[in-house]
Amino acid sequence: MALENLSAKFRVDGVDFAPVITSEAALATAEWEPQPLTLRDDEVSIVEGDPEEQEIYSHENDAPEDYDIAGAGLTAVGSFIKSTYEQMLAHYGGKVSGTGDTAMFVRSSKKLVINKAVRFRFKNGGYAIIPNAKGYVLFNLNAGFDGVLKHPFSFKSLAQTGFDADIILKLQGDPVVQGIAAASAPEPAKASK
Structure with a gap:
């Protein structure tokens, strides 16, 4: 099977935030908080x-005579929709006033910088984790025909001392990915006579 002929599709099943992950062992104990739909x-x-x-x-x-390169890092972008007041508070700062029908969100006039681990869950069961992501969420309200309140986000993967990982990718449940794993697995050693 030729690897160059294989492709894999990934569809988002959800996005979660957790405190920055500083070691591979901390992956298992991370407490993830679900974010709005994308x-x-x-x-x-x-x-x-x-x-x-x-x-x-x-x-x-x-x-x-010579050539050198320096990496530019990873950036994750997308847009949240259907945010709750509490989620907007976590993304923008500000406050929530009132309760029930009188509740309203009052956004802070200062941009909130978010520094978290970000996990993108895939519908096939896999995920991608940026263990140390720093970025922001924007406020975009289209009050026209579409009428969409969306929250575009952008997060940059940051380096960490003692944990050399800018992304952790877990691929599973996808027959194409399983084909890639099988095709790239080393041949078993033959017994000598």
């Missing part, structure tokens, strides 16, 4: 930025 019209993506490139040229040659 808007299907806006792609939820985790993308590595193009690396910064530096080439060193000499006067004598047209080809570079």
Whole structure:
């Protein structure tokens, strides 16, 4: 089976936040808090930025003498919808006044920077975790024909001392992924005579 002919699809089943995860052992004990639904019209993506490139040229040659790159890190983007007042409070700061029919959300005038572990759960049972994500959630209310109150988010994966992981990816339940795992598994050693 040729690996280059395989592809895998991932659909979001939910997004969760937890305190920053500082070790692989802490994955098992993380307490995840479900976040609002994600808007299907806006792609939820985790993308590595193009690396910064530096080439060193000499006067004598047209080809570079040396080449170096520095990674740009991962960024996760998407949009939440159907946020509760409590979720908006956690995303924006501010306060919730009143109760029941008199309840209203009063957003803070200062941008809240969120620093959490972010987990993207997939419908096939797998997940992607950014153990140390820092970012923000925006407030977008379309009061026109669409009438959508959405909350675009952007989180950047940060490095940590002592835990060298910017993303943790668990693939399962997808026959295509299982095919990739089977195709990339090493051949069992043959017994010698």
